[in-house]
Amino acid sequence: xxxxxxxxxxxxxxxxxxxxxxxxxxxxxxxxxxxxxxxxxxxxxxxxxxxxxxxxxxxxxxxxxxxxxxxxxxxxxxxxxxxxxxxxxxxxxxxxxxxxxxxxxxxxxxxxxxxxxxxxxxxxxxxxxxxxxxxxxxxxxxxxxxxxxxxxxxxxxxxxxxxxxxxxxxxxxxxxxxxxxxxxxxxxxxxxxxxxxxxxxxxxxxxxxxxxxxxxxxxxxxxxxxxxxxxxxxxxxxxxxxxxxxxxxxxxxxxxxxxxxxxxxxxxxxxxxxxxxxxxxxxxxxxxxxxxxxxxxxxxxxxxxxxxxxxxxxxxxxxxxxxxxxxxxxxxxxxxxxxxxxxxxxxxxxxxxxxxxxxxxxxxxxxxxxxxxxxxxxxxxxxxxxxxxxxxxxxxxxxxxxxxxxxxxxxxxxxxxxxxxxxxxxxxxxxxxxxxxxxxxxxxxxxxxxxxxxxxxxxxxxxxxxxxxxx
Amino acid sequence: xxxxxxxxxxxxxxxxxxxxxxxxxxxxxxxxxxxxxxxxxxxxxxxxxxxxxxxxxxxxxxxxxxxxxxxxxxxxxxxxxxxxxxxxxxxxxxx
Numbered sequence: 024x025x026x027x028x029x030x031x032x033x034x035x036x037x038x039x040x041x042x043x044x045x046x047x048x049x050x051x052x053x054x055x056x057x058x059x060x061x062x063x064x065x066x067x068x069x070x071x072x073x074x075x076x077x078x079x080x081x082x083x084x085x086x087x088x089x090x091x092x093x094x095x096x097x098x099x100x101x102x103x104x105x106x107x108x109x110x111x112x113x114x115x116x117x118x119x120x121x122x123x124x125x126x127x128x129x130x131x132x133x134x135x136x137x138x139x140x141x142x143x144x145x146x147x148x149x150x151x152x153x154x155x156x157x158x159x160x161x162x163x164x165x166x167x168x169x170x171x172x173x174x175x176x177x178x179x180x181x182x183x184x185x186x187x188x189x190x191x192x193x194x195x196x197x198x199x200x201x202x203x204x205x206x207x208x209x210x211x212x213x214x215x216x217x218x219x220x221x222x223x224x225x226x227x228x229x230x231x232x233x234x235x236x237x238x239x240x241x242x243x244x245x246x247x248x249x250x251x252x253x254x255x256x257x258x259x260x261x262x263x264x265x266x267x268x269x270x271x272x273x274x275x276x277x278x279x280x281x282x283x284x285x286x287x288x289x290x291x292x293x294x295x296x297x298x299x300x301x302x303x304x305x306x307x308x309x310x311x312x313x314x315x316x317x318x319x320x321x322x323x324x325x326x327x328x329x330x331x332x333x334x335x336x337x338x339x340x341x342x343x344x345x346x347x348x349x350x351x352x353x354x355x356x357x358x359x360x361x362x363x364x365x366x367x368x369x370x371x372x373x374x375x376x377x378x379x380x381x382x383x384x385x386x387x388x389x390x391x392x393x394x395x396x397x398x399x400x401x402x403x404x405x406x407x408x409x410x411x412x413x414x415x416x417x418x419x420x421x422x423x424x425x426x427x428x429x430x431x432x433x434x435x436x437x438x439x440x441x442x443x444x445x446x447x448x449x450x451x452x453x454x455x456x457x458x459x460x461x462x463x464x465x466x467x468x469x470x471x472x473x474x475x476x477x478x479x480x481x482x483x484x485x486x487x488x489x490x491x492x493x494x
Numbered sequence: 495x496x497x498x499x500x501x502x503x504x505x506x507x508x509x510x511x512x513x514x515x516x517x518x519x520x521x522x523x524x525x526x527x528x529x530x531x532x533x534x535x536x537x538x539x540x541x542x543x544x545x546x547x548x549x550x551x552x553x554x555x556x557x558x559x560x561x562x563x564x565x566x567x568x569x570x571x572x573x574x575x576x577x578x579x580x581x582x583x584x585x586x587x588x589x
Contacts, residue, residue, distance in 0.1 A: 032540075039534050040511060046527055047518045049583040056526075056580055059534055060573040067569075070540045076547030081559040085546060089566025096567070097574035105525055105579075112532035112572055115564040119538040122561035126545035126554040133550055151498040250528050257535045262501055264541050270501055271508045276531040278512030283524060375521060382524030389582040398522050 031069040032268035038062025039272055043279075049395050066268060102390045103347050106380040110174040110246050116253035117166025120260045121223055124159035125216075127152075127263045132214045153213045155262030157206035157222060163256040164223045168230030170249050176239055177246075177379060183239030191236060192300070198229045237299060240460040243380045244287045244298045251280025283381045290375030292427075292438035312464040316456055319469035323476050325486035328450050331474075332487070333494050335412035337368045339404065341441055343377050345418020345453070347387050349480035355417065356391035358488050370397055372404040372441045374422040405442050414446035416467075417480050420459030425467055435461045449473040452483045526579045533572025539565035 039062050045055015071082070100108050131152060175181040205222035208215065237245050254276025261269025288295050332338065340359065346352060359369040371388060378384040385398050408414070416423055427438040443449050444467050451468060453475065458464060467473055476483050519527050542565050545558025 035537075039537075040515065042530070042534070043512075043515050043519075043527075046523050046530065047515070047520070049523065049580070052523060052526065052580045053577065053584055056530055056573060056576050059530065063534065063537065063539075063569055063573070066537060066540055067543065070543050071547075073544060073547070075544060077549055078547060081546040081549075081555055082543050082562060085542075085559045085562030086566050089563040090570045092563075093567040093569065093571030094574055097571045097578065100575060102579075105529070105575075108571075108575065109525075109528050109532060112529065112568050115568050116532060116535045116538065119536070119542060119561045119565040119568070122557045122564070123538055123541040123545060126557035126561070127541070129554050129557075130545065130548070130550045247528070250531060254531065254535050257538050258505060260538055260541055262498075262505075264544070265497055265501065266541065267501070267504055269537055269541065270504050272534050272537040274505050274508035275512040275515075276535040278509045279516045279527060279531045282513065282516050283528065286521070286524075373521070380525060381528065382521055382526070385522040386525045386579055386582070389579070395522065395583050400521050 028069050028073065029267065032066060032266070035062040035066040036268050036271040038065070039275065043275065102386055103350075104178075105383060105386060106242065106246055106378075107174050107177045109380060110170045110177060110249065113246070113249040113253045114167045114170030114174065117163040117170065117249075117256050119163075120159050120253075120256035121163035121167065123260050124156045124163065124263050125219060125223070127260075128156045128209075128213060128219055129216055132216070150210060152263055152265075153210045155259050156213075156219065157209045159256055159259035159263055160209075160219055160223045161202055161206060161226045162252055162259060164226035165230035165233065166249055166252040166256055168227045169234040169245070169252070172231055172234040173242060173245050173249060176234075176237075177242055181235075183242070185238040186235045191232065195229065195232055198225055198232065201225050202229060233299070238460075241291075241298050243376060243378070243383075244284055244291075244295070246380050247280055247283035247287055248295075249280070251277050251284060254278075254280055286375055287381060290439060292435070310464060310466075312456065312458070315464040315466055316469050320456065321474055323450070323474040325476065325483060326490045328474065328476055329487050329490035329494060331413050331448055331450065332362060332367070332491060333365075335362075335367055337411050338362060338370070338413045338415065339408060339411045339443070339446065340369065340371045341414060341416045341419050341423060341443055342371065342373070342384055342388065343417065343419025343422065344379060344384075345420075346480055347378065347384075348418065349482075351417060351480035351484050352387050352391040352393075354481055354484040354488060356388065356393050358484055358491070359393065359397070361488065361491060370399050370404065372399050372401060372408070372443075374401050374419070374441055375439075377419065377422060401439060401441050408442050409445040411446040412448065414443040414449045416443060416449065416451040416453075417484070418452070420453070420465055421461045421463075423467055424459075424461070424463070424465045425470075426463065426465070434463060443467070444470055444472070447472065450476055452476045452478070452480050454479065523580075523583070526576050526583075529572055529579065530576040532568055533576060536565045536568030536572060539569055 042059030045051040176183040258273025426433040542561035549555040
């Protein structure tokens with residue numbers, strides 16, 4: 024019976040892998056997701072046939088509560104709040120691993136304790152299981168509390184500034200050592216359940232302290248990293264239960280999160296340690312905003328921009344998080360389709376770190392019915408951006424700052440950017456000349472081929488649209 | 495010991511499979527990838543069900559029960575919200 028269950032688990036794992044593979048293209052993605060869901064259903068149903076299960080009440084109640092909450096979250100959530108939801112889900116994965124590993128530790132100490140007849144001579148569970156239990160508790164608790172802090176920051180419940188205090192690193196190091204020590208004592212004496220829960224407690228504090236210093240704009244990296252941790256916690260739980268489907272799935276998710284973390288770091292040209300522990304150095308010695316902007320910034324009216332669009336053949340739109348803040352995605356998509364109807368070729372250039380999580384901007388644009396084919400990655404569009412008649416920047420700043428290319432002393436030096444300054448005309452919709460996250464002025468705004476359209480993103484796009492319809 | 499080696503083998507090989515597949519997923523679909531991987535990491539539900547159902551002690555049954563709730567939120571919420579996003583990408587342009 025056990026081998027039959029394990030075979031079905033293998034089928035489930037294969038379905039998960041096929042499901043992930045479906046995500047390599049939007050055409051196959053929906054089916055891929057369904058394959059994954061089928062795999063999960065299969066794994067759950069077959070687990071219910073396990074001979075150890077004596078009562079179904081708690082299981083059914085738990086599944087019902089979880090399913091209702093999950094379904095409500097999934098259907099009610101706004102697409103702009105997607106990062107919060109994923110942060111929350113990461114955390115839930117982490118806490119589930121902590122609880123399951125804790126329960127398994129208690130069960131195995133009971134099973135192998137000398138007090139049970141026939142168990143004399145066996146002293147506690149195998150060491151590999153206790154090591155995995157400690158790992159599961161540690162990673163899971165860090166993930167849970169780290170994710171809650173990330174959720175709070177994204178939601179604006181706690182300051183999304185970097186919270187730093189002196190001695191922070193030392194405190195973290197002490198806590199990490201303490202957690203390690205408690206982990207060793209769990210391994211040495213698995214019957215001491217208190218050591219496990221102390222480990223979870225210390226790891227919880229560590230999870231909070233590790234996430235609190237990370238600034239709001241770096242949240243995409245942290246959310247991706249916590250995604251990876253939640254997978255690793257599941258894999259560790261797999262070792263605790265000697266359950267291969269957990270190990271396989273956990274390592275798939277762990278790998279996925281790691282790749283996304285890496286992509287995000289590359290998109291900002293910063294190392295992971297710099298994101299987690301460092302703060303961007305203030306730009307010392309570089310030009311001040313006045314030097315860059317005074318007398319050079321040209322401001323335009325929506326009507327003038329409409330004329331530009333009317334004469335253009337190719338247009339590229341570069342959205343940033345500011346677009347989402349002013350809810351301009353729908354008007355923007357309407358503007359693009361009006362232009363397309365007039366024979367203008369419109370494309371969107373999406374920077375890897377635009378938005379609050381990997382791929383966030385694409386989801387927001389897809390919600391506004393922007394066709395998938397029009398969404399281009401930075402690396403794909405940069406080679407031919409000089410053929411663009413108009414580049415429209417909306418709500419983006421640092422990711423189009425040419426200083427990244429030209430000024431080696433700039434804090435964003437070397438960061439990959441979308442080379443909009445090479446387009447014939449650049450139109451920037453922005454409320455003011457205030458700097459982006461990097462805190463430095465952007466010479467693009469003062470360039471000869473740039474026009475500033477000062478105002479709220481949504482209103483400005485609607486004004487251009489109205490002016491365009493009059494021409 | 496053999497079981498441990500087998501587990502580590504599976505772990506390492508799966509990470510490689512993960513790297514191979516996930517590097518092929520276009521950046522446009524990275525958000526659905528994250529919510530989708532949330533959903534499948536809810537596989538911890540399997541372990542939670544066993545603890546909640548075996549009921550060795552009141553404590554383990556309670557821990558298992560709470561874990562069932564959290565893992566189910568991940569599974570149901572994760573797959574549903576991923577589906578919702580992917581349907582938006584599938585929609586044909588209304589031109």
